Amino acid sequence: MLAALAVAAPGLGACVDKADLPRPVVQGDPARGLAVIQSVGCAACHKTPGVAWPEGRTAGDLAGFGARPMIAGRLPNQPDVLTRWLIDAPSLDPGTAMPPMPLTQAQARDVAAYLYSLDED
Numbered sequence: 653m654l655a656a657l658a659v660a661a662p663g664l665g666a667c668v669d670k671a672d673l674p675r676p677v678v679q680g681d682p683a684r685g686l687a688v689i690q691s692v693g694c695a696a697c698h699k700t701p702g703v704a705w706p707e708g709r710t711a712g713d714l715a716g717f718g719a720r721p722m723i724a725g726r727l728p729n730q731p732d733v734l735t736r737w738l739i740d741a742p743s744l745d746p747g748t749a750m751p752p753m754p755l756t757q758a759q760a761r762d763v764a765a766y767l768y769s770l771d772e773d
């Protein structure tokens with residue numbers, strides 16, 4: 653598992669300590685990201701810090717996501733992977749229940765920047 657992670661994410665190596673996550677690489681604006689999250693309705697499925705309502709239960713709580721080493725437990729939590737996941741998760745994992753979302757690259761980067769700010773559970 654750690655070996656596979658090292659291959660998939662060389663920058664991450666075997667150590668998945670919080671401090672090693674490449675969050676600063678995200679070229680996005682967290683405040684705009686939160687506005688995008690509200691407008692496209694992520695919270696219909698995900699309880700999301702900063703969004704009072706709804707508190708969707710279909711998918712996981714996004715609190716603490718910035719400190720998780722993996723996306724959905726199986727993809728390296730890196731900015732480029734996360735941006736693609738947000739726009740078209742099924743292109744990374746055809747079996748996922750996370751739908752493609754109507755985001756531009758710039759919007760997805762903003763959303764990623766917001767998600768990476770959520771490092772407390």
Ligand code: HEC
Nearest residue numbers: 693694697710711712722723724725748749750751753763
């Ligand atoms: C229709 C419901 C739905 C919507 C809308 C939705 N998601 Fe998801 N999302 C899911 C599901 C289900 C998963 C779990 C996927 C899996 O494990 O394959 C998921 C997984 C994720 C993950 C990985 C979570 C983790 O803990 O690793 C992130 C991050 C995420 N979604 C962010 C978003 C954002 C941001 C939006 C809005 C742009 C959004 N999602 C919209 C259903 C949704």
